[in-house]
Amino acid sequence: MEKFEEAAxxxxxxxxxxxxxxxxxxxxxxxxxxxxxxxxxxxxPNLSQxxxxxxxxxxxxxxxxxxxxxxxxxxxxxxxxILSALK
Numbered sequence: 594m595e596k597f598e599e600a601a602x603x604x605x606x607x608x609x610x611x612x613x614x615x616x617x618x619x620x621x622x623x624x625x626x627x628x629x630x631x632x633x634x635x636x637x638p639n640l641s642q643x644x645x646x647x648x649x650x651x652x653x654x655x656x657x658x659x660x661x662x663x664x665x666x667x668x669x670x671x672x673x674x675i676l677s678a679l680k
Contacts, residue, residue, distance in 0.1 A: 600671070602650055603650055603652065603671055603672070606646055606647060606650055606652065607672070607675060609643070611633060611635055611639075611640075611643050612643050612646065612647055614632075614633055615629060615633065615640075615643060615644065615647060615653070615664075616647065616652065616653070616666065616672055616676060617676055618632060618633075619653060619664055619665060619666040620666050620672075620673070620676045623663050623664060623665040624663070624664055625658075625661045625662060625663050625664070626640065626641070626644070626661075626662060626664070627661075629644075629664070644664060651667055652666070652667055652672055653665065653666055653667055654667050
């Protein structure tokens with residue numbers, strides 16, 4: 594049952610347009626928050642909440658580079674399959 598709950602959580606996260614766009618952008622290349630903000634029409638606190646959800650589900654990962662946090666897409670087959678359908 595655990596696999597089904599995990600899949601349901603991922604699908605629920607992908608059901609939000611902002612999170613889907615974040616994943617799409619990260620599938621093209623890694624981005625810092627400032628780059629994501631310039632491409633997504635939302636506030637910085639709202640973007641941070643969406644990034645946190647995706648990070649907690651292990652769909653994205655972050656790395657510190659000085660004062661900047663760089664976000665990357667995790668190697669997740671489900672997400673990659675869904676994103677390839679969008680392209």
